[in-house]
Amino acid sequence: MAFKFIDLFSGIGGFHVALKKLGGECVFASEINQDAVDVYKKNFQMEVYGDITKIDLEKIPHADLLTAGFPCQSFSKAGFQNGFSDKTKGTLFFNIKEILSYFVNIKQPIKYILLENVKNLTTHDKKDTWNTIINTLQKLGYIVHDYPTIMSPTDLDKPIPHSRDRVYIYGVHKSYNIDLPNIEFTKKNKNNSNLFASNILDxxxxxxxxxxxxxxxxxxxxxxxxxxxxxxxxxxxxxxxxxxxxxxxxxxxxxxxxxxxxxxxxxxxxxxxxxxxxxxxxxxxxxxxxxxxxxxxxxxxxxxxxxxxxxxxxxxxxxxxxxxxxxxxxxxxxxxxxxxxxxxxTPRECARLQSFPDSFKISENDYQAYKQFGNTVNVGVVEYIARKLLEV
Ligand SMILES: C[S@@+](CC[C@H](N)C(=O)[O-])C[C@H]1O[C@@H](n2cnc3c(N)ncnc32)[C@H](O)[C@@H]1O
Known part of the structure; x- marks a missing residue:
């Protein structure tokens, strides 16, 4: 299926690798870190915009899906305590909200969203952060589950021996009249895999x-x-x-x-x-x-x-x-x-632990490469969830 997507906080492009495989075309990417941008450009030959807080909303093309593995900062400090009526203000989630809201206001809502974050997001600040995010998305017209989907590469059908529980928030805009799937998978026993018996090592x-x-x-x-x-x-x-x-x-x-x-x-x-x-x-x-x-x-x-x-x-x-x-x-x-x-x-083995294909060009600077594969989203998990969300 051909579809267009926006890649926010794109890093080196974990979402991009997975979505391209499913037929997606990236129409806009934003990443502030130049070393990550260099790797992204080397792999995808496209413009990457910098700081998302400084981008004119009109410059962002419409897409079918918006993805973001957004940095999680404290919501409580930025919210009501400081007198904002908008609890997301001062956080980078606010910028995701602004983009989604822009397209809703011009009557072209982005159909699907897929966000990723650390598992702590679901319990942070006595669940207030989680509830704020879910309520904000719902107010914009997105159907999202209010329970978290927490998945790790060890849960894939072909498990990867890398324990990385992350929360995924996926949703569909109600104006498209489609049901939100309930994306299921079997939580596997992490101890059943074995690094030495996998195809990870060189x-x-x-x-x-x-x-x-x-x-x-x-x-x-x-x-x-x-x-x-x-x-x-x-x-x-x-x-x-x-x-x-x-x-x-x-x-x-x-x-x-x-x-x-x-x-x-x-x-x-x-x-x-x-x-x-x-x-x-x-x-x-x-x-x-x-x-x-x-x-x-x-x-x-x-x-x-x-x-x-x-x-x-x-x-x-x-x-x-x-x-x-x-x-x-x-x-x-x-x-x-x-x-x-x-x-x-090696960085290449770390790339495999994040389900990147060997054709992916990685940074020649080991320090950057380790950091980038530590920051990125697992390609296999994104592929698993996006395939079910977009029904491709
Ligand atoms: C958790 S990482 C996401 C990694 C990405 N999903 C990937 O596959 O590599 C968050 C990213 O947000 C970037 N970032 C932080 N503040 C930003 C901003 N204001 N504008 C754009 N990117 C930003 C960071 O540099 C970092 O690469």
Missing amino acids: FDVDRRYILDSNKVRIIEMWQELLDNIDFKPSFPIWGNYFLYPSDDPEQAPEWKLRIIYRNQEFYREYKTYIDKWAEKYNFWNLKPTFQKLEWQCQEDCTRLNETILQFRPSGLRAKRPSFIPALVAISQVPIIYYQDNYRKL
């Missing part, structure tokens, strides 16, 4: 993705400790608390004290071994984040090289290889052991 990757020897040594250090204790830790291991008295019990919260005491007990139990181990790895002089391990696999994995790892401020986290936690930022790019090396996932 065999050969550039050397720059291979983990540096310092970090490999940190992983080996923790592996050696795991090999020498006879259980899998169900509490975070905080080596920086092994030796020292706990935080001031007056100051530290209960949960933290409990972890500290558990760590000190653990140290006392394995002291003979831990002291030798700590000396071998110069453990006491490592920076605090390297002195921490979060084993989140219970008994499902035996070694770190079977898990998905992340160096986080809270320590080295090891989780089951079933799925990648939602991609967000470059500092926490997931690490895997593959083809005899510990290495980061």
Whole structure:
């Protein structure tokens, strides 16, 4: 089916990739970030308008569908508290509303809408933000469900091992006299997928993705400790608390004290071994984040090289290889052991986790590429929902 769409907050074009596949033609895109615009233009060879708050509504062509993965700011601060009669004022949702309202006023409502946001949008500010958005769309004449549709790439018919629950708001304008579908899918058990058994990983990757020897040594250090204790830790291991008295019990919260005491007990139990181990790895002089391990696999994995790892401020986290936690930022790019090396996932693999085809041209700047795939919408999920909404 041929249809036209408007791509707001377009990023690198997750909506665009999915909708083009369904026969859509993009007639207008807006994105403020130049690095994302560069990638968008490279892939779609079209003009991308900048800041949506500065665009004349008359410049926007009519379309059958408007999409937006809009940044979510606090509605409460911008709303009634500041004396606006319009609760969306001061938020970027206001600009979506203005565009939809413009077309309603000239008696050419945009037929369909498809918006995406983080799951928190549905509970933010005691649900006031969610209710404001839904009421605003309904007032403009859109039929939308007042319950949220929360979907992740792990829920697709062919699940992608990437856990990314996002809320999708879809609607149809009442003037077209068509029923709003109830888009259904089966919420799948995320633990049933497996990154290593998927088509996401490349065999050969550039050397720059291979983990540096310092970090490999940190992983080996923790592996050696795991090999020498006879259980899998169900509490975070905080080596920086092994030796020292706990935080001031007056100051530290209960949960933290409990972890500290558990760590000190653990140290006392394995002291003979831990002291030798700590000396071998110069453990006491490592920076605090390297002195921490979060084993989140219970008994499902035996070694770190079977898990998905992340160096986080809270320590080295090891989780089951079933799925990648939602991609967000470059500092926490997931690490895997593959083809005899510990290495980061590459930007291309991150693109696949967001269901982008390999023909998609990605930024040559890795920092930007990781950030962009952390920001983008999952192409497969958009395709799934748009296909049902537009009945294509
Ligand atoms: C959550 S991301 C959406 C990503 C997009 N759906 C994609 O597929 O890549 C939100 C985007 O809104 C952009 N943005 C923020 N303020 C904007 C504005 N005033 N005008 C246009 N774009 C804006 C950000 O730069 C960011 O890329």
